[in-house]
Amino acid sequence: xxxxxxxxxxxxxxxxxxxxxxxxxxxxxxxxxxxxxxxxxxxxxxxxxxxxxxxxxxxxxxxxxxxxxxxxxxxxxxxxxxxxxxxxxxxxxxxxxxxxxxxxxxxxxxxxxxxxxxxxxxxxxxxxxxxxxxxxxxxxxxxxxxxxxxxxxxxxxxxxxxxxxxxxxxxxxxxxxxxxxxxxxxxxxxxxxxxxxxxxxxxxxxxxxxxxxxxxxxxxxxxxxxxxxxxxxxxxxxxxxxxxxxxxxxxxxxxxxxxxxxxxxxxxxxxxxxxxxxxxxxxxxxxxxxxxxxxxxxxxxxxxxxxxxxxxxxxxxxxxxxxxxxxxxxxxxx
Amino acid sequence: xxxxxxxxxxxxxxxxxxxxxxxxxxxxxxxxxxxxxxxxxxxxxxxxxxxxxxxxxxxxxxxxxxxxxxxxxxxxxxxxxxxxxxxxxxxxxxxxxxxxxxxxxxxxxxxxxxxxxxxxxxxxxxxxxxxxxxxxxxxxxxxxxxxxxxxxxxxxxxxxxxxxxxxxxxxxxxxxxxxxxxxxxxxxxxxxxxxxxxxxxxxxxxxxxxxxxxxxxxxxxxxxxxxxxxxxxxxxxxxxxxxxxxxxxxxxxxxxxxxxxxxxxxxxxxxxxxxxxxxxxxxxxxxxxxxxxxxxxxxxxxxxxxxxxxxxxxxxxxxxxxxxxxxxxxxxxx
DNA sequence: ATAGATACTGGGAACGTTCCCAGTTCCCAT
DNA sequence: ATGGGAACTGGGAACGTTCCCAGTATCTAT
Numbered sequence: 001x002x003x004x005x006x007x008x009x010x011x012x013x014x015x016x017x018x019x020x021x022x023x024x025x026x027x028x029x030x031x032x033x034x035x036x037x038x039x040x041x042x043x044x045x046x047x048x049x050x051x052x053x054x055x056x057x058x059x060x061x062x063x064x065x066x067x068x069x070x071x072x073x074x075x076x077x078x079x080x081x082x083x084x085x086x087x088x089x090x091x092x093x094x095x096x097x098x099x100x101x102x103x104x105x106x107x108x109x110x111x112x113x114x115x116x117x118x119x120x121x122x123x124x125x126x127x128x129x130x131x132x133x134x135x136x137x138x139x140x141x142x143x144x145x146x147x148x149x150x151x152x153x154x155x156x157x158x159x160x161x162x163x164x165x166x167x168x169x170x171x172x173x174x175x176x177x178x179x180x181x182x183x184x185x186x187x188x189x190x191x192x193x194x195x196x197x198x199x200x201x202x203x204x205x206x207x208x209x210x211x212x213x214x215x216x217x218x219x220x221x222x223x224x225x226x227x228x229x230x231x232x233x234x235x236x237x238x239x240x241x242x243x244x245x246x247x248x249x250x251x252x253x254x255x256x257x258x259x260x261x262x263x264x265x266x267x268x269x270x271x272x273x274x275x276x277x278x279x280x281x282x283x284x285x286x287x288x289x290x291x292x293x294x295x296x297x298x299x300x301x302x303x304x305x306x307x308x309x310x311x312x313x314x315x316x317x318x319x320x321x322x323x324x325x326x327x328x329x330x331x332x333x334x
Numbered sequence: 335x336x337x338x339x340x341x342x343x344x345x346x347x348x349x350x351x352x353x354x355x356x357x358x359x360x361x362x363x364x365x366x367x368x369x370x371x372x373x374x375x376x377x378x379x380x381x382x383x384x385x386x387x388x389x390x391x392x393x394x395x396x397x398x399x400x401x402x403x404x405x406x407x408x409x410x411x412x413x414x415x416x417x418x419x420x421x422x423x424x425x426x427x428x429x430x431x432x433x434x435x436x437x438x439x440x441x442x443x444x445x446x447x448x449x450x451x452x453x454x455x456x457x458x459x460x461x462x463x464x465x466x467x468x469x470x471x472x473x474x475x476x477x478x479x480x481x482x483x484x485x486x487x488x489x490x491x492x493x494x495x496x497x498x499x500x501x502x503x504x505x506x507x508x509x510x511x512x513x514x515x516x517x518x519x520x521x522x523x524x525x526x527x528x529x530x531x532x533x534x535x536x537x538x539x540x541x542x543x544x545x546x547x548x549x550x551x552x553x554x555x556x557x558x559x560x561x562x563x564x565x566x567x568x569x570x571x572x573x574x575x576x577x578x579x580x581x582x583x584x585x586x587x588x589x590x591x592x593x594x595x596x597x598x599x600x601x602x603x604x605x606x607x608x609x610x611x612x613x614x615x616x617x618x619x620x621x622x623x624x625x626x627x628x629x630x631x632x633x634x635x636x637x638x639x640x641x642x643x644x645x646x647x648x649x650x651x652x653x654x655x656x657x658x659x660x661x662x663x664x665x666x667x668x
Numbered sequence: 669a670t671a672g673a674t675a676c677t678g679g680g681a682a683c684g685t686t687c688c689c690a691g692t693t694c695c696c697a698t
Numbered sequence: 699a700t701g702g703g704a705a706c707t708g709g710g711a712a713c714g715t716t717c718c719c720a721g722t723a724t725c726t727a728t
Contacts, residue, residue, distance in 0.1 A: 001470075003714055014678040019716060027675050049447040051714035054388050055683050061448075069428075070409040079403055082430055086437075091444060094403075094428040096416055103420075110425060113383040114395075222615075251615055258617065281556075281585055282616045283592065337684055348708040353686060361705050385684035388713050675724075682717080692707075698700085 002043040010039035022047060053115060061091045062304055063111040065104055065121040066142075069096040072276045073293055074122075077142065080297025081120065088305055090117070101125060108134050118304045138307035140300045144318065146194055152307075154300040156291045157318035162198035162243065165271045165289055168323055169241045170206070173332035174269065176238070177203075178214035180228065180245035199243075214239045218249070225252020232268065233260065240332055241269035247279045250286045250328065265330035275324055285326030292319050336377040344373035356381060387449060395425045396638055397445040399438055399455040400476075403430040406610045407627055408456075411476065414631025415454065422639055424451070435459060442468050452638045472641035474634045478652060480528055486641075488634040491652035495623045496532035496577065499605045502621075502657055503575045504540070507666035508603065511537075512548035512573035514562065514583055529579075548573045552583070559586020566602065567594065574666055575603035581613045584620045584662065599664035609658055619660030626653050 004022070008015040013032050020026040021036040028036075039045070053059040062085055066074040082092045093116065095107040104123045111119055112135060119135055122142035131139065132150050144155040162179075169177060179199050181191075196215070203210050216231060218224040228249060232238060244250040250272035254264050264270055264284055272279055275290035296319060303313045338352040345352065347366050354360040355370040362370075373379070387393040396419055400408040416426045427450065429441040438457045445453055446469060453469055456476035465473065466484050478489040496513075503511060513533050515525075530549070537544050550565060552558040562583060566572060578584040584606035588598050598604055598618055606613055609624035630653060637647045 005714080008678095015715085016678055016717090017676085020677095023716085027677090029676065032676080046443070046446050048449065048714055050384060050387050050393065050449050051683090052716075053384050053683095054685090054714080055716045057683075059384065069403070069413055070406060072404060072406075075404040075409050078428075079430055079432075091427065091429075091448070093425065094412075095425070096413055098413075109380070112380050114425070115382065115384045255615060278612050278615060281589060281612060339684080342708095349685085350687090350708055351706085354707095357686085361707090363706065366706080382684055385713090386686075388684080388715090389686045391713075669728100671726100671728085673724105673726080675722105677720105677722080679720090680718090683715090685713090687712080688710090690707105690709090692705105694703105694705080696701105696703090698702105 001048075002045045003048070004045070006043055007036060007039045007045050010043060011035035057115065059115045059117055060089055061093060061114070061116045062118045062120065062301070063093045063095060063107065063116045065095045065097055065107050065119070065123060067097050067099045067122060067124075069094065072278075073274055073291070076293035077297035077300075080294030081301040082297075083294075084298045084301035084305070090305075092301075097123065105130075105134075111135070111137075117308060120300050120304060138304055140303045140307075142296065142300055144194060146192060152303050152313050153316040153318075154296055154303060155316075155318055156296070156321055158194045159198040160318075161273065161289045161291075161321040162195050163202055164321060164323055165243050165273075166199070166202045168287075168325075169243075169269065169271065169329060172241075172269075172329055174241040174329075175208060175332075176211075176214075176240045177208075178216060178232070178239035178242040180216050180218060180220075180224075180243065180249055182217060182220045182224075182245055195245075211237070211239075213237075216242075218245075220246045220249055222248045222252035222255075225249035225254075226256040227252075229253045229256035229260070229262075233262070238268065241271065241329060243271045243273075245273060247272040247274045247276045247286060247288055250288070251278060251282065254282070254284070254286070254328075265328050269329040271329060273321070275322075280324075280326070284328050286328045287326045288324050289321035290324050291321050295319060335382075336379045337382070338379070340377055341370060341373045341379050344377060345369035391449065393449045393451055394423055395427060395448070395450045396452045396454065396635070397427045397429060397441065397450045399429045399431055399441050399453065399457060401431050401433045401456060401458075403428065406612075407608055407625070410627035411631035411634075414628030415635040416631075417628075418632045418635035418639070424639075426635075431457065439464075439468075445469070445471075451642060454634050454638060472638055474637045474641075476630065476634055478528060480526060486637050486647050487650040487652075488630055488637060489650075489652055490625045490630070490655055492528045493532040494652075495607065495625075495655035496529050497536055498655060498657055499577050499607075499623055500533070500536045502659075503577075503603065503605065503663060506575075506603075506663055508575040508663075509542060509666075510545075510548075510572070510574045511542075512550060512566075512576040514550050514552060514554075514558075514577060514579035516551060516554045516558075516579055533577075545571070545573075547571075548576075550576075552579075554580045554583055556582045556586035556589075559583035559588075560590040561586075563587045563590035563594070563596075567596070572602065575605065575663060577605045577607075579607060581606035581608045581610045581620060581622055584622070585612060585616065588616070588618070588620070588662075599662050603663040605663060607655070609656075614658075614660070618662050620662045621660045622658050623655035624658050625655055629653060 004015050004018040008018045017032050018036050020028050021033050078094050085092050097103040118138040120140045128149050139151045141151050141153045218227050250270045272286040272288035275288045279286035306313050338349050342349040342352045351366050352370050354362050355367050412428050419426050431437040452472040454474045462483050473485045475485050475487045552561050584604045591598055606620040606622035609622045613620035640647050
C-alpha cells in the first residue's frame with residue numbers, strides 16, 4: 001500500500017506538499033499539484049484515514065444509537081441522518097441496542113474508543129448524567145423528554161400532536177375519548193408525560209370529565225394493541241374513539257377486533273401515531289399523526305454538524321405531526 | 335485524555351506492560367496486572383482504538399452496504415449481522431446506498447480509507463470486477479447471483495423457493511400459474527434468472543405448457559404490484575394464481591384488487607416472498623415464502639469472521655425459504 | 669537597490685499504540 | 699554451582715498522517 005511518502009517521491013515533492021494537495025488547502029503551485037495528482041493516480045494511492053484521525057484527532061464519523069433498526073420509524077431516522085452527514089463528508093455508524101441497556105452503554109464506550117466525533121442517541125431509560133460523564137463529544141438526544149437534559153433534543157412535539165388528534169375526533173363528533181400512554185420515550189411516570197398533560201388540558205377546555213379507566217397504559221407494540229382490545233371489550237362504558245399511542249397498537253387492536261367481529265371504525269374509532277407504511281396499506285387504513293421521521297434524523301444531524309462547528313444550538317427542537325386521514329375514525333351522530 | 339504512558343507511570347511499570355495487560359496476553363505478574371488495573375480505574379483511562387488500529391492495521395470494524403435500510407428485509411439482515419459481529423468485538427457500520435451506484439462506490443472507497451477489516455455488500459448492479467480491484471479486504475456478497483463471483487455469496491435459494499411455492503399451489507389444485515420475474519438481485523436478463531429456470535423445469539415436469547403472457551416482468555415494489563393487477567385484469571385468459579416475486583408486489587396487487595372489487599383469493603390467488611411483517615397483518619393475510627432474513631445477516635457475518643481468521647469458506651450459501659400459509663391462496667376445484 | 673511581504677517548499681516532531689528485541693530475575697535439573 | 703529455560707520487564711522503533719517552523723524564491727513598493 002503506497003503512502004503519501006511514496007507519492008511524494010514519485011512526484012518529486014515533499015510529503016508536506018502532498019498532504020497539502022490532498023487536503024486542498026495551503027499554497028501549492030500548479031505544477032506541484034498536477035505532479036501529485038498524477039502520482040496519486042499512477043500509484044493508486046488511497047489515503048489512510050486512520051493515520052489521519054490519529055494526528056488530527058478527528059474521525060469524521062458519527063455514531064447513532066437506536067433501540068430497533070427493524071422499526072420503520074428508526075430506519076427512516078437513520079436514513080435522514082445519513083444523507084445529511086454524508087454531504088459533509090461524515091460517515092454514520094448505526095448501532096442497534098435492541099432495547100438493551102448494557103448494549104447502549106457498550107456502544108457509547110466503543111464510540112469513545114474509536115474517537116467518533118459525535119453521538120446521536122435514543123435511549124429512553126438511560127441515565128443521562130452517566131452519559132455526559134462518559135462522553136466528551138457533542139451529543140444529540142433523539143425523542144422527546146420532559147425533564148431538562150444537558151444535551152440538545154430533537155423529536156416530535158407530542159403535546160401538539162395529541163391536541164391535533166383530539167381536535168380532529170372532536171370535529172367528528174366524538175366526546176368519549178380514550179388515550180393510551182406509555183412510559184417509553186418518557187422515562188418517567190406516565191401521568192407526568194407530555195401526552196397526558198395535553199389530554200388533561202384539552203379535556204378541561206372542553207369541560208369533559210376525565211374517565212380514569214379510559215387512560216390506558218400498555219406497551220406500544222402490536223401485542224399491546226391486542227391487549228388494548230381486550231381491555232376495551234371488557235369495559236362497561238366504552239369510549240367511542242381511542243388515541244392509540246402509536247400505529248403498532250392500532251394495528252394490533254384492529255387485528256384482534258376483526259377476529260372478534262368488532263368492526264373498526266363502525267364499533268370503535270382509532271387514531272394512530274407515526275404513520276408507518278403498514279397502516280396505509282391495511283384495511284381499514286388507520287388515521288394517524290404522521291411524524292417527520294427522516295426529518296428528525298436530518299435535523300439531529302444538522303445539530304451535530306453545528307455543534308462540531310462550535311455553534312450553539314437550540315436546546316429542544318420539537319417537530320409537528322401531520323394528520324393523515326384514513327378510514328379508522330367514523331363520524332359520530334351529533 | 336490519559337494515555338497508556340500515564341497509566342504506566344502511575345502503576346510504576348512500562349507502557350509495554352500496560353499494553354500487555356490491556357490486551358490480556360503475554361506474561362505479566364499479578365502485581366503488575368493489579369497495579370495497571372488500578373491506575374486505569376483511577377485515571378479513567380479509555381484506550382485509543384485509532385492509535386491501535388494504526389499500529390496493528392486492524393480496525394475491528396466491518397462495513398455493510400445495503401440498498402435500503404427502511405426495507406424490513408435489509409434491516410433484519412443488518413440486525414442479524416450486528417449481533418454476530420458484536421460478540422466477537424467487531425463493530426458494524428451500516429451504509430445505505432439508496433440504490434445509487436455512485437454511493438455504493440463511495441462507501442467502498444471510504445471503507446478502504448477507514449481501513450475496515452471486511453465488507454459485506456448487496457449491490458446487484460455493481461461491477462464486481464471493479465469491486466475486487468478496489469477492495470483488498472475480505473468481502474461477502476449478499477443475495478443470490480447466477481454468475482460466478484470471486485467472493486463468497488450468502489443468500490436464499492430461489493430455485494428451491496420457487497419449486498416449493500409451485501408444489502404448494504399445485505397441491506391446492508392450481509394449474510394456471512403466473513410468475514413475476516425481475517432483473518433486480520440478478521443483474522442479468524430475467525430469462526436467465528434462477529427463478530425462471532426453476533419455473534420452466536417444474537412446468538416441464540408437470541407437462542404444462544408455458545404461457546409466455548403469464549411470465550411477467552415488473553418492479554418488485556408496491557407500485558409494481560398495482561401494475562401487475564392491471565395487467566392481470568386485462569388478460570383474456572387469466573392465471574388462477576400468481577407467484578408475485580416478493581411481498582410488496584402482493585400487497586400492491588391486493589390493494590388495487592380491492593379498489594376494483596376483485597377479491598383475493600376468491601378471484602385470484604397470490605403467493606408472496608420474504609414474509610415482511612405487513613403481509614401477516616393485512617387481510618387477507620398473504621401466503622408467502624419466508625426468507626431467513628436475520629440468519630442471512632448472521633451467516634454472512636460468520637463467513638466474514640472465518641475469512642478474517644484465514645479460513646476458506648464455501649463459495650455460496652443459499653438458505654431455504656419456509657412456506658407460511660395464510661389466506662391468499664384458495665383451493666381450486668379439482 | 670532594498671526592505672518587506674507573499675508564495676511556496678521541505679524536514680522534523682508528534683499523535684498513542686503495538687511489536688520487537690534485549691535484558692533481568694528466578695527456578696529447576698543436572 | 700552452573701547452564702538453560704521460563705517468566706517477566708522496559709526501551710526504542712514503527713505505523714502514516716498533519717502540524718509547525720524555518721527556509722528560499724519571487725514580487726512589490728519605496
